[in-house]
Amino acid sequence: MEKIAFYRKYRPQGFTYLVGQDHIRQTLLNGLREKRMVHAYLFTGPRGTGKTSTARLIAKSLNCLELDADMEPCGKCEMCVSMNEGRLIDLIEIDAASNRGIDEIRELIDKIPYAPTRAKNKIYIIDEAHMLTKDASNALLKTLEEPPSYVYFILCTTEAHKILDTIISRCQRFDFKRIDSRTIMARLSYIAQLENIIAEDKAIEAIANNAEGGLRDAIGLMEQLVVDGKLTYDRVKEMLSLSGIENLDAFYKMLESCDANSALLFVQNLYKEGADLSQFTREFLELLRSKLIAAVQSEEKDAVPRLMLMTDSFQGALEKFKSAAIPQLPLEIAIIEICGYQRAKTPEVKSAVKAVGAVTTTTSAAPLTKQAEKVSESAPVSPMDPIDVTMQNIISTWPRVIERIKTPMLRQGVKNSQPSDLNGDTLTLEFKTSFYLEKVSETTHLAELEKTLFDVFNNKIRVKGVLKRIELEPVISGAETTVADVMNMAMAPAGSAGDASGAQADANAQKKSSNANDIADFFGGEVLE
Known part of the structure; x- marks a missing residue:
């Protein structure tokens, strides 16, 4: 006799055996009892929670020849036996992971108009429905919306967010939850x-x-x-590389007593024994979570901050395992952080911190105690004093503002502008071209520029951009230039004209070089000779 895997052998054969999904079972039984089953269902939820099993139970109930009073399939009639043995031709199960293209869906649609061969209804179960291509999903839309009366679709997926909204709107959705x-x-x-x-x-x-x-x-x-x-x-x-509650409790007590040496040695021994450190961290996070929830429920206010620190540190360690050069390093750093934090909370250091705070808030320059001086080295730096927002200060600090801008396009735009006016907290920038004015005036760029100004001046400054007025010079420069002067310039010796034209050529070349450098800076390139 062929051996059948346990999960197949003990698959639910009736709604009574569908465990952990009581809300779904009751809704479906009510629909069967009142004969208002829809023709398209979407089952979504984590793997192994009963989506495909429920789909098969619906197929059984819709085709069973002897349903009982509770709408449970009998499991003995020809249809039920055929389904249990997997030989009912009117129950079509499709794996969308391997039949995801539009050709497979078109072939399916072509067969839908044909009536069921043996059963009363034809059931299509599409597993991993999120794997269907966009074209295949669009091809299925019309059939889902108006299927024949004897056709039912049941789509199963673990990632409902990847399914088209137009598909979801045509289905009755059931969310399967994790089983406790x-x-x-x-x-x-x-x-x-x-x-x-x-x-x-x-x-x-x-x-x-x-x-x-x-x-x-x-x-x-x-x-x-x-x-x-x-x-x-x-x-x-x-x-499963489990650590055991005894080891987890022992490790927790080491951290609670701030015994960093023992905790580091414990991790080193785990690594030498070949234990899965990421699995150990997950188990320890479960322990911390249970202790944190218990502390909150019992209102142990002193324990909550410490447990939150531990949870944050080990959660960070868990995320760093994949990129760590040394496997045990993330855990060791978490241990050192936690033990160092607890040492910093001793009464002596607390009093020193208070002393530092008292000194910084007083106007007189009282000498710091030795104890406060030690703590002040690691104390957070207080925010810098605001800089007076004047045009002189803005112009002198403008290069610093440009250096702090991270977005290349915004930085280049600000380079091609200059502060021209300050009215209250509104700074007006003049731009050489409308291109840079429009780029800097974009919402995201303007917000970044104002944030940079706040970081530099510690004051809120609004920015307004205007296009710089271009003053056209007359063709003949100089207000006192006469026709005679023009004639004299025309009659000038060739040498002097050559010098003038040479100077003009140098000026043009310098201008072109400046433009080329600007373009190269904008696109992050370099000028080649």
């Missing part, structure tokens, strides 16, 4: 009894906690860890 650990433990114990497996309670609890709300994963893991009809906690702990 106690429900998973009860199901695992039930399966263990049926399979004559001697399972330790701690082993079942560890598997349920590790499954992250997925019953299928928990069942598969239990089957994998059973040896000679026994499921022991030691084997589960070894295979």
Whole structure:
């Protein structure tokens, strides 16, 4: 006899056995009872929570020949048996991950008009529906909106946000939630009894906690860890690289007592033993979370800040594991941060901090105590005093403002402007061209420029841009130039004319060079000779 995996063997065969999704089960049974089932459903939620199993139960109920009073499929009629054995031709399951193109969907649509072969209704279950291409999803729209009376669609996905809104609007959506650990433990114990497996309670609890709300994963893991009809906690702990509550509590006490040396040695031993440090960090975060919630509920105000610091430090360590050059380094840094923070909260240092605060707030320059001087080195720097906002100060500090601007286009635009007027807290900038004026006046650029000015002056300054007035010089320069002067310039010797033309050529070349440098700076390039 062919061996069937536990998660398939114990797949729910009726709505009664659908665990952890009571809200969905009741809604679907009411729809079946009142005969108001819609023709398109969308099941979304984490993996292993019963989406495909529920879809098959709907298919059974819609085609069962002997439904009971509670709308449960009988499991004995020809249709139910055919579905259980996977040979009912009118139940079509499609894996959208491998049949995601428009050609596959068109082929499916072409077959929809044909009536069911044996059953009363034809059921299409599309698993991993978010993997369908955009063209394939659009091709399915019309059929979802107006399917034949005997056709039902059930779309299952773990990522509903990737499905087109037009698809979602045509479906009745059900969100499957993660199954709690106690429900998973009860199901695992039930399966263990049926399979004559001697399972330790701690082993079942560890598997349920590790499954992250997925019953299928928990069942598969239990089957994998059973040896000679026994499921022991030691084997589960070894295979899942679990640390054990004893180790977690010991590590927590080291941090609580600020024993950095012991904590660092503990992490080093974990690494030498081949333990998964990221898994250990996740388990420790679970412990910290439970302690934090307990502290908040019991209003232990002194414990909450310390637990929040620990949680933040180890959460940061967990995020850094992938990029860490040394595997244990993120944990070690978190330990040092936590222990250092607790040392800084001793009464002696607190009094020193108060002394520093008193000195900084008084107008007289009283000498600092030695204790306060030590703390003042690590104390946060107070905000700088505001700079008087005057045109003279703005013009003298303008290069600093330009250097602090991060966006290249904004920086180049500000370079091509100059402060021209200050009216209250509004600074007027004159721009050489309308191009730079428009770029700097964009909302995001203007906000960045005003923030940069605030960082430099510690004062709020609004910016207004205007186009610089261009004064056209007369063709013949000089108000006293006469026709005779023009004639004299025309009759001048060739040498002097050559000098004048040469000077003009040098000026033009210098202007071109300046323009080229501006363009290169704007695009982040360089001028080649």
